[in-house]
Amino acid sequence: MKISESGLIGQSVARTDIIDKVTGCAVFVDDIQFGPNLLHSRLVRSPHPHALIKKIDTSKALALDGVRAVVTGQELSARMGLYLIDRPIFAADRVRYYGEPVAGVVATTEEIAVQAARLVEIEYQPLPAIYDPVEAVQPEAPLLHPDLGEYSVANFIFPEPGTNISEHFKIRKGDIESAWEQCAVVAEDRFRLPSIEHVPLETHTSIALSETNGEVTLWASSQSPFAMRDMIAQGLGIPHNKLRVIAPMVGGGFGGKAGVTMEACAVVMAQAVPGHPVKLRLTREEEFVGTSVRQSLVSDIKVGCDKDGNLLAMELTYYFGGGAYNDYGVNIARAAGYSCTGPYDVPNVKADSLCVYTNYPVGSAMRGFGMPEIHWGLEQIMDQLAEKVDLDPAEFRRLNCVRTDDEIVSGMKMTPINLEACIDKVTEAIDWGKEEKPTAPNKKRGKGIAIMWKAPAMPPNPGSAAVVRFNEDATVNVEIGGQELGQGSFTVAAQIAADVLGVPYRKVTVSSPIDTKYSPYEWQTVASRLTWSMGNAVKAAAEDARKQILETVADHWDEDVDDLTIKDGLVISFKSEREQPLDKMVIYGLPNEDFEGWKGGPVVGRGHFMPTYVTNLDPETGQGTRAVVHYTVGAQAVDLEVDLDTGQIDVLKIASVYDVGRAINPDLIMTQIEGGAVHGMSSAYESLKFNENGEPINPSFVDYRIATIADIPGKIIGDFVETPIEDGPWGARGVGEHVMVQTAPAIANALYNAVGIRFSDLPLSADKIYLALDEKLAQER
Amino acid sequence: MAHHMISLLVNGQKEKLLVPSNLTLLHVLRDMLGLTGTKNGCEAGECGACTVLLDGEPVNSCMVLAPELDGREVITVEGLAKDGQLTxxxxxxxxxxxxxxxxxxxxxxxxxxxxxxxxxxxxxxxxxxxxxxxxxxxxxxxxxxxxxxxxxxxxxxx
CATH class of the missing domain: 1.10.150.120 ([2Fe-2S]-binding domain)
Structure with a gap:
């Protein structure tokens, strides 16, 4: 592995965006001013979870003063999707969830748009709805997508037309039947996890402008401006170069702003009023009701080991509640399928991972993409099995966890990791094995551990591109299509470019906002893939620029390129000890002797990265040479106490350690670890609740509580280990999502340790815990 | 909608504005004065993203009606740093x-x-x-x- 050029790699340099963000200068999409030409809009949403649309009458809405247009799905048959093209922009003939957009109203003010939305008259014929993914796969279940067989689909997704199954991923590995016979101990259970919301502080907001010449500009809060352009361009038949997506700072994403949510609705409304920008800003209530959610999951898990605790067999069925449209969610079930065992070495596996249509909001990407969902059950069943075979849970994990070069569940050879080191660090951090006293007599204290793995879940070949451009004074602009969501991707891009170019970090600016008209391509800012993939592209672009500079100077001095380097903005020769400042020469080049002509010219480096080594998996066995690019692994351990009078959990400590490959910016890793621990803890208590009509009943911050500053753990002890991978910059891989994947089961395991009750269903609400404690007490009496 | 003429101090600047009765301080700042540092997170007083100082007290600006602002002083995030010097x-x-x-x-x-x-x-x-x-x-x-x-x-x- 080539070492860092300037020693910047591994340093916790300050965030590039920090001053803008503490002074109120950072620009988010709703902050852009459009002047008096701006129109406002509101969506008309379905009041039914499942119904046929019989008739839409827009005449009353159109008659209201100030209304400029009303659009519906009636005149628009377009569908969109990332992996499965199943989602209309506005519902055409049928609605499939409460809150689905049916029409859009454009007006001169927001108030008028709200009024007019109420005047759109829609006649529905209600259909039976289905909410539970296990019930939805039964033959008698109402069918949500009778046309499933006609939808376009990626070649690695396997829908089952005639059912509600949008994806069925299978693992058939080893000989499961005979393996059960060899098991000394078996544990079996069903686990349930509800849908939760991403809850970014900034709600989804878009402004679309359709010019009279048909060119469209879309300003959006987006994790994936390029994927958004691609999906909308395809859906609406706009050439890619005529659809421009501009994406400024994102006020929290967590997967909720990946792909397309409501942005296509804004474009369609804008096309009805050419020349006027149209703003669509979701209210907080709409953010809960009308955007994508983390999919629900029912997992049936059976696992067995020999008398010494070695895992032998695992049988799994995952029923992902994918909601009404699974265009993105199908790949969550697939990712959960090829990683179905969790970070364990299990020789015999039978697994079926299903994405299932239900009449709930659209299930989609959320921080961890299938992994928090499956680890909720996996990490508890491992404790159950460890207990049965009389092994300490941490010891059981050390014994069975996946190691470098193991043949893992998909048949792939495990990429370099050190999970045992993560386990060692977290157990040490919370004094694992030491019994501690609760802080009050009405409390019980317990400790729990959980480990995880996750691979970037993507198509096999998502690309990243970067351009590094010098200015006259030798400052640098780095151009990327990756997005800054708060995770620090711009900082990492600047740091990598500065290191390779040998210029001070402060002289590097990342060009923003991301603009598909000017920014180089990036697939999406998802899957914790930017430090790795975009990092590789930026490194390549900077190396390209560096090469151009050194070749020009070497030629000028008549020296060998290998004898030169760049340090603090100076080209230096080790041989002749000559120096050449970069300013001026990076644009104007250098003169020949006596100014007899010039050499060099404006330095622009380009680089790209695309993984070329991911292979197909057999559709019947899920086996293949390389299912994914690599895995990140980690461990968390929790020390908590429970108030027996209220059922309230108080997390005293969370230790959280991940193998990051190589830490490009250690402090940014720590910010992810800290934020992720609290996000993970919060997720253990969260649940989007619905009434019998499929209507979310807690769509506000009062009724859907997220962790506040008063709820944080007593202490978060974060750390990382570094086992470099071959395909990342300096060996680095992602860690942004992983940091919350196993927090909920770690808490559940600690809870079991404290009170001896296993909670197989999330959320871990205080009332549920209190009632279970009460029941246990009654039984003991 | 009735309108009101109000005078107020925003980050030390005197402002005289004609505001409709139902306009909130959040929208006065963001839409009338272009002070977009104050963020809109819920418009229900539940998230705190729009917090500003009103006569020195922290308030959710989405919960304050513009006509109440007459004669009062507002400080927003843009008013913290003085002459480029951060607090x-x-x-x-x-x-x-x-x-x-x-x-x-x-x-x-x-x-x-x-x-x-x-x-x-x-x-x-x-x-x-x-x-x-x-x-x-x-x-x-x-x-x-x-x-x-x-x-x-x-x-x-x-």
């Missing part, structure tokens, strides 16, 4: 990287500024109580607490 609190937020996406940050800064003016040397619990109405989904809050504590040692709110 010790802003410095501490930057130094400790107490920011990720940054959407909650202006509200956090305003609530914490009010706390430090009221109580220059708060305890961690004081900070948690003062900021409990400011939601953040990214940072996990600890660095925000630490930043306020650091600022209380390096010069407080000003």
């Amino acid at each position: 010790p609190l802003q410095e501490a937020f930057a130094e400790l990287s107490a920011v990720q996406c940054g959407y909650c940050t202006p509200g956090m800064l305003m609530s914490a500024t009010a706390l430090l003016r009221r109580k220059p040397h708060p305890t961690q619990q004081d900070v948690q109580e003062a900021l409990v109405g400011n939601l953040c989904r990214c940072t996990g809050y600890q660095r925000i607490i630490d930043a306020v504590m650091v600022a209380s040692r390096t010069g407080g709110a000003e």
Whole structure:
């Protein structure tokens, strides 16, 4: 592995965006001013979870003063999707969830748009709805997508037309039947996890402008401006170069702003009023009701080991509640399928991972993409099995966890990791094995551990591109299509470019906002893939620029390129000890002797990265040479106490350690670890609740509580280990999502340790815990 | 809709505005004065992203009607730094990287500024109580607490 050029790699340099963000200068999409030409809009949403649309009458809405247009799905048959093209922009003939957009109203003010939305008259014929993914796969279940067989689909997704199954991923590995016979101990259970919301502080907001010449500009809060352009361009038949997506700072994403949510609705409304920008800003209530959610999951898990605790067999069925449209969610079930065992070495596996249509909001990407969902059950069943075979849970994990070069569940050879080191660090951090006293007599204290793995879940070949451009004074602009969501991707891009170019970090600016008209391509800012993939592209672009500079100077001095380097903005020769400042020469080049002509010219480096080594998996066995690019692994351990009078959990400590490959910016890793621990803890208590009509009943911050500053753990002890991978910059891989994947089961395991009750269903609400404690007490009496 | 003429001080500048009765302070700042540092997170007084100081007290600007502002003083996040000089609190937020996406940050800064003016040397619990109405989904809050504590040692709110 080539070492860092300037020693910047591994340093916790300050965030590039920090001053803008503490002074109120950072620009988010709703902050852009459009002047008096701006129109406002509101969506008309379905009041039914499942119904046929019989008739839409827009005449009353159109008659209201100030209304400029009303659009519906009636005149628009377009569908969109990332992996499965199943989602209309506005519902055409049928609605499939409460809150689905049916029409859009454009007006001169927001108030008028709200009024007019109420005047759109829609006649529905209600259909039976289905909410539970296990019930939805039964033959008698109402069918949500009778046309499933006609939808376009990626070649690695396997829908089952005639059912509600949008994806069925299978693992058939080893000989499961005979393996059960060899098991000394078996544990079996069903686990349930509800849908939760991403809850970014900034709600989804878009402004679309359709010019009279048909060119469209879309300003959006987006994790994936390029994927958004691609999906909308395809859906609406706009050439890619005529659809421009501009994406400024994102006020929290967590997967909720990946792909397309409501942005296509804004474009369609804008096309009805050419020349006027149209703003669509979701209210907080709409953010809960009308955007994508983390999919629900029912997992049936059976696992067995020999008398010494070695895992032998695992049988799994995952029923992902994918909601009404699974265009993105199908790949969550697939990712959960090829990683179905969790970070364990299990020789015999039978697994079926299903994405299932239900009449709930659209299930989609959320921080961890299938992994928090499956680890909720996996990490508890491992404790159950460890207990049965009389092994300490941490010891059981050390014994069975996946190691470098193991043949893992998909048949792939495990990429370099050190999970045992993560386990060692977290157990040490919370004094694992030491019994501690609760802080009050009405409390019980317990400790729990959980480990995880996750691979970037993507198509096999998502690309990243970067351009590094010098200015006259030798400052640098780095151009990327990756997005800054708060995770620090711009900082990492600047740091990598500065290191390779040998210029001070402060002289590097990342060009923003991301603009598909000017920014180089990036697939999406998802899957914790930017430090790795975009990092590789930026490194390549900077190396390209560096090469151009050194070749020009070497030629000028008549020296060998290998004898030169760049340090603090100076080209230096080790041989002749000559120096050449970069300013001026990076644009104007250098003169020949006596100014007899010039050499060099404006330095622009380009680089790209695309993984070329991911292979197909057999559709019947899920086996293949390389299912994914690599895995990140980690461990968390929790020390908590429970108030027996209220059922309230108080997390005293969370230790959280991940193998990051190589830490490009250690402090940014720590910010992810800290934020992720609290996000993970919060997720253990969260649940989007619905009434019998499929209507979310807690769509506000009062009724859907997220962790506040008063709820944080007593202490978060974060750390990382570094086992470099071959395909990342300096060996680095992602860690942004992983940091919350196993927090909920770690808490559940600690809870079991404290009170001896296993909670197989999330959320871990205080009332549920209190009632279970009460029941246990009654039984003991 | 009835309109009202109001005079107020915003970040030290005198403003005279004709406002409709139902307009909130949040929209006065963002839409009439172009002060977009104050963020809209819920318009229901539940997330704290739009917190500003009204006569020195932290308020959710989405919950204050414009006609109430006549004769009063508003400070927003844009009014903290003077002549490009960050306040010790802003410095501490930057130094400790107490920011990720940054959407909650202006509200956090305003609530914490009010706390430090009221109580220059708060305890961690004081900070948690003062900021409990400011939601953040990214940072996990600890660095925000630490930043306020650091600022209380390096010069407080000003």
